[in-house]
Amino acid sequence: MIPSVLPTYNRAPLEFVRGEGSWLVERDGRRFLDLGSGIAVNALGHAHPDLVATLNEQAQKLWHVSNLYRIPEQQRLADLLVEHTFADTVFLTNSGTEACELAVKMARKYWYEAGDPDRVEIIAFEGAFHGRSTAAIAAAGSEKMIKGFGPVLGGFTHLPWGDIAALKKAASEKTAAVLLEPIQGEGGIRAMSDEDLRAVRAICDETGALLILDEVQCGMGRTGRLFAHEWAGITPDIMMVAKGIGGGFPLGAVLADERAASGMTVGTHGSTYGGNPLGCAVGAKLVEIVSDPGFLATVNDRAGALRQKLEGLVATHPDIFDEVRGAGLMLGLRCKVPNVDVVSAGFDAEVITVPAADNVIRLLPPLNITEEELAEAVTRLDAAATQIESASSSD
Numbered sequence: 001m002i003p004s005v006l007p008t009y010n011r012a013p014l015e016f017v018r019g020e021g022s023w024l025v026e027r028d029g030r031r032f033l034d035l036g037s038g039i040a041v042n043a044l045g046h047a048h049p050d051l052v053a054t055l056n057e058q059a060q061k062l063w064h065v066s067n068l069y070r071i072p073e074q075q076r077l078a079d080l081l082v083e084h085t086f087a088d089t090v091f092l093t094n095s096g097t098e099a100c101e102l103a104v105k106m107a108r109k110y111w112y113e114a115g116d117p118d119r120v121e122i123i124a125f126e127g128a129f130h131g132r133s134t135a136a137i138a139a140a141g142s143e144k145m146i147k148g149f150g151p152v153l154g155g156f157t158h159l160p161w162g163d164i165a166a167l168k169k170a171a172s173e174k175t176a177a178v179l180l181e182p183i184q185g186e187g188g189i190r191a192m193s194d195e196d197l198r199a200v201r202a203i204c205d206e207t208g209a210l211l212i213l214d215e216v217q218c219g220m221g222r223t224g225r226l227f228a229h230e231w232a233g234i235t236p237d238i239m240m241v242a243k244g245i246g247g248g249f250p251l252g253a254v255l256a257d258e259r260a261a262s263g264m265t266v267g268t269h270g271s272t273y274g275g276n277p278l279g280c281a282v283g284a285k286l287v288e289i290v291s292d293p294g295f296l297a298t299v300n301d302r303a304g305a306l307r308q309k310l311e312g313l314v315a316t317h318p319d320i321f322d323e324v325r326g327a328g329l330m331l332g333l334r335c336k337v338p339n340v341d342v343v344s345a346g347f348d349a350e351v352i353t354v355p356a357a358d359n360v361i362r363l364l365p366p367l368n369i370t371e372e373e374l375a376e377a378v379t380r381l382d383a384a385a386t387q388i389e390s391a392s393s394s395d
């Protein structure tokens, strides 16, 4: 008999009943150090007092009102995002997938209105993840995501990750947009170098193609800048944001400059819940906290310390770990044993990590994790690795 919850997830036998900062409490009372943050969602950990207060306050006032009316919390969040980024305008969504839908529609509509309606081709990269809707799986293009779901939305070309020479060849006056994650998350914490990001920007400028960056996972302070592309000194034309921006409340956004957004006039897009007062109040508080230069400086300090400790871990366990990759507090450990075994040994050691492609485990701790907690996390990862070593030596 089919379970009452549609069985599309492979769930660990863990049931968390409470969260406190960087910690998750299991039903049986065990306290897990959370290096997953709900896959980069709980940017300020669990039950952050300012976010709780903001949510409670808004909950007393107004939960939902239609986008038929002005929504001051939405306006405030959009103003903050415009103030702190390249963007001139923002559309609020409830998720990264919805942000992907709009980013694709916006890019194509731009060319339609520019008198070039056949310019619909979007170049994306292998290993990408942009969500699970029909457009998002077409954008990712992997067999695993599209197989069995009928006709795939057309107009996407896929290149090997980071292959700038291939992009140079593929991009043309027919390319509507180039779409990529500055650091692939699900794809295994695979970062594009700053130099290559600048090359992508240059190719877009030469051909006129719009650059869409998916910063759903790597954005919102995760790399130590508010958005990852800032390190390369470039700006996109359109950017997808979600996950961390809500700190655990479902929230996403599409940011764009005025030109790229110019096709999206009254009636061309909408959402019932997108931009609702509850989500936007929380999002605005979160952006306020995370965009503070002092906060980001601390993220960079923590990131440097964690990276150094992880390099040490790789050196201590050369049969378990291969290398550290990523940037800021978006780090991956490539494994030499199956990554899911390391995640599972981590559960035994009461530390939470998240598997990704390329046999990587992801470390995406809350951005406000303390130094002591990071040291404890690495001690627990060390215990997990030792457990796997002693199990294999006793075989």
Ligand SMILES: *Cc1c(COP(=O)(O)O)cnc(C)c1O
Pocket: 094, 095, 096, 097, 098, 100, 129, 130, 131, 132, 181, 185, 186, 214, 215, 216, 217, 218, 242, 243
């Ligand atoms: C998670 C993710 C998405 C999809 O976001 P949802 O909120 O799950 O719809 C899109 N792009 C990237 C890079 C992601 O990590």
